[in-house]
Amino acid sequence: MQAVASPTTTIRRIVYRTRGHSHGGITRLMSPSDLGESLKPFVFLDIFDMERPMLDAMRAGAGMSIHPHSGIATVTVLTEGRMKFDDPSSGTGTLSYGGVEWLRAGSGVWHGKELTPDDVNFVQGFQLWLALPPDLENGEPESRYIESQGIPTVGPARIILGTHAGVTSPTPAPSGINYLLVTLKAGESWTxxxxxxxxxxxxxxxxxALQADTSVRAGDMVVFEDAEAAITVQAGPEGDAVFVMASAVPHPHELHLGNYSVHTSAQALEAGERRIEELRQRMVAAGNRRTSTGNVPVFR
Structure with a gap:
């Protein structure tokens, strides 16, 4: 079987490959201080693989600590398992394969416990950071949870961000960015x-496993040469291949980095970090914000 977005005879070469570095169930594939400098507006990527002991700890309130962001948007998409959300401003629901948490931090947010595992034995997914343009980097924060059925599909691709084959994602990302979640059956090719x-x-x-101009195995992140040519991949013969594919217009601004923030100027970074501290003081004063289902909503 073949699902083709657009035929081409050009082979887009892979010019870089990484398997990142792992800690617990999280593997960091890209950071703003390394690969993100070359791939901006994409500046950070984690893949997380969480099994039952870690999921039980998260349900009990342990796991990732609450932390701040400014100047970026974070995009969390699940490839396996289920996570529940419970936010007074967004309602309640469940994210499964293709479900998305979109968080535009903008001027500043604190988060880290707004998703809790459902009763499953394994959860896998990706968290991506986007560097925001100057008109959004210190703007109003926004968070959305889009369940799997709300993400449109074209062929084997879920459109997480942007527009593909004339179909647009409901996620309110800046223009010039596409991010797709793709599952190919054994032997299936896609362009x-x-x-x-x-x-x-x-x-x-x-x-x-995938074959592009070279082989790609589970856990790999690969970067294609700078070009606008099509990218063709084929799943290996042993089973399904599940991956995220991204493309974008290059981000034209320098990256100014804080501990959890990425901005386009020193002045914007200073404003974001100042706002983060103001929010921290308000959050401490607000006390325990845990919901009845165990979540701690985003503070913005």
């Missing part, structure tokens, strides 16, 4: 044609 101007391209493979 992704980036929109005009999207010269940055990469993918990260969660499960299975």
């Amino acid at each position: 992704y044609q980036p929109p005009a101007g999207h010269s940055i391209g990469w993918l990260a493979l969660a499960k299975g």
